[in-house]
Amino acid sequence: MSAKKVLGIIFSNAYDEALPQLTALRTMGSVPFAARYRLIDFPLSNMVNSGVPQVGVITKSNYRSLMDHIGTGKPWDLSRKREGMTLLPPYDTPGAGITIGKADALYGCIDYISDSQKEHVLLVDCNVVCSMDYSKLIKAHTANDADITIAYANGEPPVINGGTELVMDENGRVTATRLIDCYSGSTCYSLKVMIIRRTLLERLLHEAHSAKIVDIETMISKNIGHLRVYGYEEKGFVRVLNSLQSYYDISLELLKAENRKELFSADRPVYTKVRDQVPAVYGIGANVKNSLIADGCHIYGEVENCILFRGVTVEKGAKIKDSIIMQDTFVGENSNLSCVIIDKSAVVKPNKTLCGDSSYPVYIGKGIVI
Amino acid sequence: MAVKPECIAMLLAGGQGSRLGILTKNIAKPAVPYGGKYRIIDFPLSNCVNSGIYTVGVLTQYQPLELNDYIGNGRPWDLDRANGGVHILSPYQQIKGTEWYKGTANAIYQNINFIERYDPEYVLILSGDHIYKMDYSKMLDYHKEKNADCTIAMLEVSWEEASRFGLMIVNEDGSISEFEEKPKNPRSNKASMGVYIFNWKKLRKYLIEDEAKEGSGNDFGHDVIPAMHAAGERMFAYQFDGYWKDVGTISSLWDANLDLLNPKVDLDLNDDSWRIYSRSPAAPPHYVGTDAVVENSMITEGCEINGKIDFSVLFANVTVEEGAEVKYSIVMPGTVIKKGAVVQYSIVAENAVIEEGAVVGESPENMKNIEDWGVAVIGNGVKIGKGAKIAPDTMTDSDVGGAE
16 A cells, blocks of 8 residues: 555644653654754654655644744645645634543544545654654555554663553564553563554544543553554664653764664655754864754854754853753853753853753753853 | 736846856856855845845756756745746747847846736846845835936955956946946946846836847847946946955855855855855754864765864765865765865865875965966766875866776
8 A cells, every 4th residue: 555545643742741841832843853853853754755645733732833843844845735734733622621642632633534535544753753664664554454553663661651562463463552661671662653544543533532531542452352453663763752861862872873874864854944054163173073063053162972953152162061952052151061951042151060960961941041 | 916026136047157167067157056055046046035026037048957956946045936936037939039048138138028027117137156145125225216227236346356347437426437348457446246227118128229239249248238328327336345256266166165264254144134045955964073173164964074174165965084184175065085085275066976095186385386276176976086186276077096
């Protein structure tokens, strides 16, 4: 089956609570990542690179920055007359509050889903960073004649709300799902990337709604006995963001060439909103080692093991180590930073020292002046 | 049509730029890469948008493929519009026969119908060969204030250089009293920048007359403007002061790029209120490795730097391996510089490969005779073999074998 017959759905708000600092003012989807991206760029680009022609982006709250970022979907080539990208704001029916689970959120846009007339629906979250070829998942789904296929990774599972382990038979058919606790050890954990027959999804959503079930995991596990549910193993670079610490660690993992190669392969470009900034400028005395730097940066100081987003300025004599500095932040002369995450447009005045630890990075909020 | 534009721009982008040699073998001069992520044409196009001019005709003739591709529907410059926007205008077949654009004025003459569709009061004529930031709306205000028929942007150049330009002798009120085209003994240092505003009805009349004239070169500077002047039309000069560079030669292209690294040069590309837009590839942030040294340089997204970079401009997706050295050079997108290679005082075009230990270019201090020094140029996709040496002031357009 071709990816053309698939409707993509991206949950921009799912697991916001895992990154409370970074999502205080924005959705998970608009969390800045990897020097020039927002998390939603990865699933959106994956959709496009896998040939999925129609994508709905479900939002819940604080989605102004997300709208600003994705606009009409032009950078992903998804601004179309037919199909393309649609932003799905919360749908508040009388008696219903703000959506609390993914099943609930999907029920809110059930008309959009059925109007698409696609055969299958592909559901993905924004806190899973990967360059995944969904067309392979779709292929496996069709080959197994499955009702539902869930992508999983094999390894130490991230601890996250609703984290699920897949129990499979020798054919990869899922016989049970189990909630993961912190003692699970290495296992096959769900990446919450799943493809499901559209008509089945609609039926399950109606049932879940009347049974007041709000999350997808419960909805599926209740029906696992009489549905053909399969697992699909994703072997590439996949990381699940489940805390500020994991955000920090996963970001710095991109300093390794092999990880970058997998996430940013030339034939699967990651698209993002264009900012039209000049290339990064290195001044006399700049000293940069093992770092990822975006356009628009001005560097006159020392930078080591860092990720610098677009438009960051590092003044003379400033030293930044093991840190993540977001868009348009200014680091003054002779300041000393190590193991910090600084959000957008913050200012560190000259001669300041801020130190976290690699096991406990310090977070500085958006626009804070120190 | 909806709201009628007051002024539309016609951008002459058909030039070959023959003095750029192999760099313009397959592309027109306005498409030549500049400044890490731009092409020369980004400057006039961005100036138009920033000046509030949203209808731009781009006249192409020489090797238009890459330029057409680059401009596309004009999206990167916000010129994909329902009314106006950017239009590529190539010479086309007409009932009276087919002609190439014979000169700058003839190119506009052949597109009179395009301009008439918008029926503007004023037409701005631009060239796609220059790097500068200019607010054309201020020039238009000046044109209206002077009640001029033609306003020519001018720039004061140094007296030594003056004889290379078309010069103007300007009265106190800004009106032009005389023109001198590249004179041996200049009487003025006010040079024309090739930026003109005309009242469209007047220009139309002179274009038709010029076309009918036997032996006319159909050129603005040589024919149309002198004719208007001779007929006593109101001609004014508009003074521009700021950075302006004609990147017509290899050394001026090299200089203009390195100017971006000089804080004293008055060309600020970081100015949020006057952004220069470009079509950029989707490349990840650039990576600077543990053993890399990068100073005084501009590095664009997608680069992987493990060597030493000094006084250079690197375009997107350039790879510099361990122990390689790049100094005083311009390296265009996708080029790979392998271990231990040296690229100095050079311009390396797109997707070239400099193999291990090769040396491209030479520093002027090491020349026995400084007269022999010049920037070395490596063409598009050219491979320089292991340990090969490329002399300064040369153009290399085909693969060079290794020095085994």
